[in-house]
Amino acid sequence: MNTLLTEKNRAVRRSVRAFCEREIMPIAGEIDREARFPWEIVEMMGKLGYFGIQAPKNLGGAGMDTMSYVITIEEISRVCGSLGLCVTVHNSVAIYPILAFGTEEQKERWIPQLARGEKIGAFGLTEPNAGSDAAGIEATAIRNGDHFVVNANKAFVTNGGVADICLIFARTDPNAGRRGISVVVAERGTPGFVVGDVEDLCGMRSNPVSSIRLYDCKVPAENLIGKEGMGLQIGLMALDTGRIGIAAQAVGIAQAALEESARYANQRQQFGVSIGHHQSIQAMLADMATQVEAAQLMVYRAAILRDQGKSFSQASAMAKLYASEMSSKVTDMAVQIHGAYGYSKAYAVERYYRDARVTRIYEGTSEIHRMVIAKGVLSEYK
């Protein structure tokens, strides 16, 4: 796999891996058990540029390509899925829309602090009654002179409990259907901006996923990203990019599960030999390794297409679908190889199993991805 990468990409992998193995790996199990967001690690990651991987240098970012971005997400997720999630969401669906659709003024106002990790970003599209059906959101942002009055109930917001800014998707024109949705940047601390309780989730437990609710919250008109009515378009473009990150995250988690399983298979003795000698275990390891590598190739292909300025929407949807489904299967096999120990919190594969599961749900479920991919396939052969 390394042969596909440039020397720069490899340097990214080595340096991120060194940091993650030394600083995050020793506490990854603990922060999962305690459902704790590790601010001390986040501060270090901010200084290393992980929160502004693709943001331009003059705005405080590292100015890197998509390949370096996916490698970074893969490596963080290899040791801690929750932090991989925090970083990928912050970079792709919080920073990217501001960079792609924001004015120069907006970029200078928000990007430098976000890129340095001094402020955490979030993306508020999902609502209790609108998940896969993004156009069905009920939040409203009604223009009133120099501001919008926003009322919104955003559910399952990744980074919600720690976010300083949140992109809020809301209807600015309640009668215009899909074209009546806009996106505004709401800042924590604004009167009416309320952060709900952190969700008690199955996995990704050290990410403070919460609801964010806005009650008659006055958001300045200059916080509108793009134009009124462009919200859904901006959201879907952000998700195209975001999906590459989620796919990379799924690959990272699966890679960790594969490594743990291979090590365990070499050590664990049953019937007088290490279990790696048994064909059924070998078959699982072979399938795991093959599927991890296949998913990784798909993720890299989507990243390369994006870096080349080519259309990557279909590639990123396929990568996300395949990598997330693969990650669930591979972590499931990892638990199986570990037997009862794999089902115990004493071993890390149990955490990988829980963390991998959600990659099939967020930033577009597998079902929605199949719809998106099928639409592309059907239109190609019309």
Place this chain on the structure above:
Amino acid sequence: MGLHIIVCIKSVVTKAPENGIVRSADTAELNPFDRPALEIAISMVEEQGGTVTVLSMGPPSCAFVLNESMAMGADRGTLLSDARLADSDTLATSTALAAAIKKLVPFDLVFFGTRTHDSDTGQVGPQTAVLLGTPLVTGVTSCEIKDNLLRVDRKIDGFREEYELSLPAALTIHPSAVKPRYIPLGGIEEAFNTKEINVLTLDDLEINVETVGNAGSPTRVISMTKVTRERSCEFLTGTTDEQAEELVARIKKSGLID
């Protein structure tokens, strides 16, 4: 003009050689003992201004350690690479490095790690300093420049020694001196996009080729094999008291306690 600090670094092999040593990013890494030396050099230059040059000797596949050091914050990299340098021992290596350093003049300081992770001789730093004719302190734990004089601390055998040196000087930096920084993503981008590696061959140096490589090496590695340590596990039997007594007796017999 600021300080000019040259840091000599090495790519060390991380995987036991099977069919000869090939140093590349997949089988080698920047010598961990060089990282504290780099850290001190980079932070001194950050505080006082100047330039950090990293210098390494090895085949072109070693260049990644220079990129990595520049990503960490070094300003420029020099790779001394020539097939005639193959099989250099520590004396030949020091001879070549000293000749390369003379091409990088003027300099104020030359830093080395105390030793390398793979061959662990600790000879290259001191030998190079002797060949350059600069003062040398080994195992340095901290250093600062005041009024053009270098003050250094060194901890050895339970003593703390303080030295004052005139510049230019050479130091080997103790691994406990400082925790090296992690490499920032922005640094990697900058190193690969804007910083260049200057490649020197023996033809660029004022050196007698007979003093380096195989010909210039009075010592020779005859063979290299992986050492496997035998470990055995034995369960003591009897009551807890009996097991404890047996254990103490065994430890006494081994000479670990009286």
